[in-house]
Amino acid sequence: MEKGTHKVTGGCMCGAVRYGAPDAHAVVYCHCKSCKAHTGAPVVCLVGYLKDEIVWTGDERKIYDSSAGIRRGFCGKCGTPLTWEGHVEELGGDLIEVFISTTDDPDALVPEFHIWTDEKVEWFDIVDELPRYHGWMHEGEPAFNHGPTMKGKGPKPKA
Ligand SMILES: [Zn+2]
Numbered sequence: 288m289e290k291g292t293h294k295v296t297g298g299c300m301c302g303a304v305r306y307g308a309p310d311a312h313a314v315v316y317c318h319c320k321s322c323k324a325h326t327g328a329p330v331v332c333l334v335g336y337l338k339d340e341i342v343w344t345g346d347e348r349k350i351y352d353s354s355a356g357i358r359r360g361f362c363g364k365c366g367t368p369l370t371w372e373g374h375v376e377e378l379g380g381d382l383i384e385v386f387i388s389t390t391d392d393p394d395a396l397v398p399e400f401h402i403w404t405d406e407k408v409e410w411f412d413i414v415d416e417l418p419r420y421h422g423w424m425h426e427g428e429p430a431f432n433h434g435p436t437m438k439g440k441g442p443k444p445k446a
């Protein structure tokens with residue numbers, strides 16, 4: 288995928304599957320069990336797009352239906368996990384979230400919050416100041432915690 292009109296480009300490890308996308312919407316850390324199982328990583332970072340915003344080239348990505356209505360994309364040649372895909376009405380319909388480590392420039396995509404911290408690996412401590420959510424982040428929902436550690440899981444005390 289030429290950089291060209293695409294702000295974000297990337298692909299799998301072997302280069303067979305490539306994608307291009309416009310400027311990122313939300314970039315999130317996801318601690319859910321399912322992302323961990325799909326990638327083998329203790330935590331993942333995803334950048335979200337509406338399905339039609341992403342242009343795919345090269346080999347067609349393979350899809351694994353990980354749960355009802357949720358699809359996980361990967362390269363059929365090298366196995367690189369690429370996407371979370373599903374329908375989220377409040378975010379505008381069919382979404383594709385791409386693992387930012389598969390982009391050509393992961394440094395350019397900075398995570399904004401943490402989701403599914405209830406499923407976080409115990410030994411993995413979060414020491415940033417980003418908002419944290421038990422599960423999904425729903426529009427307008429206050430974060431239950433901000434950094435610098437996971438101690439005190441209650442709501443952020445008012446200053
Ligand atoms: Zn590949």
Ligand SMILES: [Zn+2]
Pocket residue numbers: 317318319320321322323403
């Ligand atoms: Zn996840």
